[in-house]
Amino acid sequence: MINKISASVTEALADIQDGAIVMIGGFGGAGQPTELIDGLIAQGARELTVVNNNAGNGETGLAALLKAGQVRKIICSFPRQVDSQIFDGLYRAGKLELELVPQGNLAERIRAAGAGIGAFFSPTGYGTDLARGRETREIDGRMYVLEMPIHADVALIKAEAGDRWGNLVYRKAARNFGPIMATAARLTIASVHEVVELGALDPEAIVTPGIFVQRIVKVPRASRFSTVATVSKQAAA
Amino acid sequence: MINKISASVTEALADIQDGAIVMIGGFGGAGQPTELIDGLIAQGARELTVVNNNAGNGETGLAALLKAGQVRKIICSFPRQVDSQIFDGLYRAGKLELELVPQGNLAERIRAAGAGIGAFFSPTGYGTDLARGRETREIDGRMYVLEMPIHADVALIKAEAGDRWGNLVYRKAARNFGPIMATAARLTIASVHEVVELGALDPEAIVTPGIFVQRIVKVPRASRFSTVATVSKQAAA
Amino acid sequence: MNKWRRDQMAARVANDIAEGAYVNLGIGLPTMVANHLPKGREVFLHSENGILGMGPAPAPGFEDDDLINAGKQPVTLLPGGAYFHHADSFGMMRGGHLDICVLGAFQVSVKGDLANWHTGAADAIPAVGGAMDLAIGAKKTFVMMEHLTKSGESKIVATCTYPLTGIACVSRIYSDLAVIDITANGLQVVEIVEGLSFDELQKLSDVPLHHKN
């Protein structure tokens, strides 16, 4: 019987190697797998390349991983924020390499890795400093830049619920990078707030089929959440 | 108030032009929008280019559209089937142009059109007759073929349920090409078996957000369907 | 000099958004446009982080850390809204499915080049986010910005001196002094703030302006 549920964060993260390319889900705090990041700090792998939309907020989560000195390079779209002081300091001190990627190209490069696409032409960033020196091509009268896939050794993502086959559903806008990162890594580890019986997830609504997930670990819900699924039209008007 | 529900198939299809590139959903019979195809036959647009996985089965649906002489060219992966006699005859008589595309490249080319990708390198088909004369490239030690997006004027797809904003959910494996074709066409028309109130579709489970759908039309359910969602483990063992 | 206030600018933009439009509002000033959409007019707001049908800020106590907008502020979802992942979200932009995107800017050139992501200062930490995707993705890109820099220079320029976000991507500028279309025939002034003449606006602007035909 296949059972992808890990007993603990420690067990789930045990074999992450120094030098690994680690994708970490999340857009700001939403979808950030905080417990897995904390586990990675405890686990201690170093010289990591991290792929994330941001570069950490405040002193926790990804920022704490950076502060611990475990990251050599970060590939992201939006590092500078009001509370990105950890990143800012390391970057200014030349202790952290930055590859800045427009957000849509970042997402599509991750998706390309998962889908076996060798490279693709994107219109985003053409003519800007972020595409300087890159291969370009005119297709049907529009200019494009050649973009390469981003593969990872490990993806750490946060989902809402999962089953023992590794099927995942997410919650609201915490979905963001999780589903595509799961496809792009050789080892995908997902934290979930609920482990459910096989068959409990609607097969029409599974967002990440288990084929993309190697380990699942349950963690308590820490963030604020509202059970009000949608606002009423009246309240919204 | 936005209301994408059309009163009839006739109304929904009224403005399809001669020479249009028309994507038609379905894999064999599953997901084939039979009523919309019948409507297109009645509507009478000619010199069409049709994009579909197959080239029609039996004498109904896509086969009937071919028989009506409205199609100039078909882009598909699997035309030849035991009951593809209409296609076979037209093809052998030189009355129908065929662009044969490996199924995954067909799907990805449609997806690329919808996602604004100018072109992409696929490993599928490299070194085969279907890639003869095409641009190739070695990337990280693997060989790839350059593939171009397929854009459409119209997509005719079949979904299970929709709302007045055009949000769609599908049913089982009838999903197949519907969601990607909806993204690749300037005008997407979906048949549904149920029109539901706004908010009735779970926002976590909407497969095609309304942004990709211009018109919805309700049609009766004609195909066999089982309400047994899954077989039990015991029955399956 | 008379200027449109920020809420007036937002209302002016909102007024140009037709019912049924799919719209992405950039962080900062453009976010204000949502508050000025006429009641009852159904407009679909897209947020880059995987939301379509985004609603207003929640009532206090109903914030949800899993439901935030591109600026990381708590938002809500309207009935009929949907969630999707980042590749699908940016496919919506890049694929030309959004009707309108509204962005802030440091500079816009006479050809519609946009500079809004980086001052280019040597010690600045760059961050681009979704700006480059938004700039080139929507059918129309609107820019909301003050007409002049704090030192009084025109932010509409012959050629951008700040690093570019996108080339020839801006359709219309909503400044605090005027509404200006960027066309193949140059900049065409659609509207000017009350009390300012065309000639005065021209003097304040770095590039030739034309009356809208």
Next chain:
Amino acid sequence: MNKWRRDQMAARVANDIAEGAYVNLGIGLPTMVANHLPKGREVFLHSENGILGMGPAPAPGFEDDDLINAGKQPVTLLPGGAYFHHADSFGMMRGGHLDICVLGAFQVSVKGDLANWHTGAADAIPAVGGAMDLAIGAKKTFVMMEHLTKSGESKIVATCTYPLTGIACVSRIYSDLAVIDITANGLQVVEIVEGLSFDELQKLSDVPLHHKN
């Protein structure tokens, strides 16, 4: 000459599929493998038309036109199965997420080239379907085929004469006479049908065979 029957071939392939493997079974003979997977061994069957966790044929009367396999036959979904669209389904293949793909073949070359989609006959109507994606996508591609053509020629060849499906993509051949690995050091015979000697197998085959180390 003794030969494995089709069900024996299917059972032999099934036996090599480990618990937890993600597997696509091509149309025709490979489809039979599903019936021979040992009871209780959890194997995940993928169908190109957007199914993972595909189950067996439904009981009569429970057929569902919306739930078919790649061969357009009615199937079921196991608890824990999922549906997805065609781009996602072929991304699974092309992205190397399937462990094993089992395909039929007209010919396999000593280098693992596969020909299985087209006879190349001038009047034949070509149809490729997912064959080319499957051939190159899975971590391992297994071929199931008769060892010899009806006229007695080896279907394992030095160079394929039929149009290719994929280059150097086949890992292992399950014929009705032998199980043969395709390696950098040539063809290595893993198993031979009872009653047939290695030398006899070699005589029937067009290309040099080696004993598996």
